[in-house]
Amino acid sequence: MLQTIFEVIRKDLRLLIRSRSSLLIILLTPLLILLITGVSLEKQTNFYITAGVYSDSYSHLAKSYISNLEMQSVNVKYFDSEKECVDAVKYGTVQACIVFSPDLRIEDKYNGFIKFYVDYSHLNLAWAIKDMLFTTAQEETKELSQNLIDDLLSVVETANKNLDLQKSDLTNLATSNDKLSSIFSTISSYLSVINPKFDFSLLKLDDIEDSASSLKLKSSGVVSLASNKLSEVSNSLDELKSSVSQINDSQVNSLILPKIDKIKTDIISYQQTILANKNSIDSTAGELQSYIENLKNQINNLSKILDEVRISQDKSLEYVSDGKKQVANILNSVFDLQKSINELEKKIDQVSVFSSGKIAEPFKTEIESVTPEKHSITLLFPTILSLMVLFVSLIISSTLLQMEKQSEAHIRNLITPTKTLIISLGIFLTTLIVVILQYSISLITVAPMLSIKGFFLKFLEALLLTILSSSVFIFIGILIGSSSKSEEISLILTALVALLLIIFSGMIYPLEAFPRGLQMVLKLNPLYLTDYFYNQIFVKDVVLTKIPLQILTQLCWFVGLFIALVLLQELFDEKFLISHRNKALHKKKKRNSRVENEETEKLTKLLVELNHILSPKNKITTEEIENAKRLYLKALSIYQKLDKTQKEEFFDELNLIHKKLSAL
Amino acid sequence: MNIVELEHVNFAYGKSIILKDISLKLQKGKVIGILGESGVGKTTLLSLIVGLLKPSKGRVILNVPEKKIGFSFQTPSFFDELTVEENITYFARLYGLDKNQIEKTKTFLLGFLELNDHAKKLAKELSGGMKKRLDVILSLVNDPHLIILDEPVGELDPFLREKVNELISIYRKRGATIILTSHYLSDLMDICEEFIILKDKTVIFSGTFDNLLSQLNVNYKTQIVLENERDVELFKTIFRYNEALSIRNKVIFLHKDKPLFYKLLLHFIKKNKIKIKEIKVTSPDLRDLFLDLVSKRDTNQKETRSENENQINQTNQTKAKKTILGKKTNSEKEP
Known part of the structure; x- marks a missing residue:
């Protein structure tokens, strides 16, 4: 049994090796894949991603973060709104969106944030992007925290230094304070010497009463004099009144007389008053006299006391002056201390963050997904569906074409007027029907797990794109089938093409791992586009009108491959070449010999008639001979017009007829 | 044309x-x-x-016109996984025939070649002869x-x-x-x-066949059945007979004229005392002429045969002269 198996293996290897194409493909395929993949991916493991950024206003902090990103080879694209930025992630224009809070800064009262929007449907890329951006944010935060702590520490250090400096001032202040204390003690002792007591009984008020009596005497003389004078005035007024009454002016009389009366009345009252006061004055005056006397004596005593006070005062003043100087010194020290404290305050004021939470986390970082919460099968489904469409389309189309070519009936196909292209189109439609069927079954089966909103519309949208994408793969499969000489070569080529498409579609390794220039080319990969379509429809709920560029690219593949298929079918179809060539020759011959064909027909008819006339069975009359001669001459004239090849055809026959006629 | x-x-x-x-x-x-x-x-x-x-x-x-070519090769050319009817319909369609034409042709050809009873069978289930018939039908489906x-x-x-x-x-x-x-x-x-x-x-x-006869310069085929197979060797040495046509104890000659040939033949037989079972003279058929033409004998052999005949003629003429002199008839000298 082992030997039999070995024999089978040997036979199969021989078959493979003897086919040069399959041998070449088997040997070169792994090398080719390794070469292409190795060259494309280079040595570094960074991803060449593009990140969208948005902020109402970019602060220095935000700009610093962005420049850090750019240093890590992240391509940064600015957007005018958060929505535009998030949509760009959805459509794949950028791989992540970073939104900074307006005027991002670190302050106790300011709640800054950095928000990251990532597409989790690209599972192989999302975490890498998240790591890259988040790590950068964390590094930035760490740096800021460090800076804040550094600021605080420097303030503390400065305060420490200044306080050291001010320690000696404080010591001086204490010393000065002591001195001041002793000065004030001395002042106190001197001041205690001063006896400010004074005996008021010594003032003797009775004495002052006595004095007042003297005054009384004097005042009574004054009063009598005043009273006398007032009486004189009153007499004068009486005289005046009589004088006025003599005037015969009613007006004057009405005005002046009352006034005179009044004055008189007043004088009388004054006289009374003076008299009243005279007595009191007399008494007071007497008292005053005595008091004054006493007062004189006391004043003398007081004078002595004041002298003593004066002496103490002088001494006190001296000491107070010293004290003032000391106080001034203390004041200066206090000012200096005040200044230092002010400076310290200023520095402390400059530190904007005192909250420990803020220091630990200067601003918040959040990560959000651009896709709504979905089951993991939903994220995988687009890829699975794309692979299914790829393999079914490629394998069935190439296999059907190979089956057609390898079947015995293929020769009959070539003979019919139906072009190979029509048969290829038939295969195309057959494969497409199978793909649509599989797509429908897959989607309907998985639909409950996907929780798709608007299922019917999405089904139709995805169906259209399935037809487009599948057509591209089917054309590729037909091209492979047409160009392959055998089934095994066809299968190997199909596998190779599928493998290359998958490797460079971003399904295994993100496209962002390739250099940017190559990324742009790889995004033209029809498998990448297929995966993209399904991702947009099922995961991101995007409508077709939002992705016109990608649809257009896939359409270009469709048209280009269709044209290639039409042109190459002509090459593969040998029979076409032959018939085409023959037709061309035939047309050329036909053009030249159109006239000649008519002539040969005429000549043939003439010869048939002549042969009939000259048939040995018939008895020939003279008339018939003449007729035959005439026909022969006619035939001869037509014969002269023919080409060499045609002449050869008719030469023998004409010769024979000539002989027969000659014999007659 | x-x-x-x-x-x-x-x-x-x-x-x-x-x-x-x-x-x-x-x-x-x-x-x-x-x-x-x-x-x-x-x-x-x-x-x-x-x-x-x-x-x-x-x-x-x-x-x-391309539409009007039909062929049937040694290896049948149709789809094994389709039935007889389906194969006919498919290829008829490729030739552009409509439904009525297809039905008409199918009915006629299937009936004529007696495949009606097997019309619904898959082609791979047919016997070798049926497959060949189907192939012939497919070559005629488009009235070529x-x-x-x-x-x-x-x-x-x-x-x-x-x-x-x-x-x-x-x-x-x-x-x-x-x-x-x-x-x-x-x-x-x-x-x-x-x-x-x-x-x-x-x-x-x-x-044409007549042209072939003229080219080969033959009109007759003489077939001699010998009693003794060993006697065939004698004919080889002398007459250079048609080895391709001769089998075992049967010796075949293709020749143009009769009388002199038979004379010489009979003379040889008599001289060598060859025992004959049967002598048959017929017209050569296509097989005979074909075999003669493609036999291992090259054109030289044909010339040798002509030379032999010429020699025979000359010998004959000499004899005829002698005969004339010896009063024999003229018929003996005609080649």
């Missing part, structure tokens, strides 16, 4: 030359048989005519003007062979040109009007 013209056509697979310098003009409305030994290139020639192969040199001109048949009656019993031959005649009467190959030379003889014989990668004869 010529339906097919081949002008100095050469064909080779790589360095291996299959056909060289073939020039033919095949007339419309004829039934033409192609003969040759196995592997001489008959199928290749048919493939070149129908356009499946491209000549290495020269050109092939087909004066027939040029029909190429490669071994159309292989694997068929005599009755069905006859049916196929009859079908060929029907199409010939409709004006079609039929080019066919067959190992049944008697069938070819019955149905073909012209023949093409291939030998040594080229055409060595093209024309």
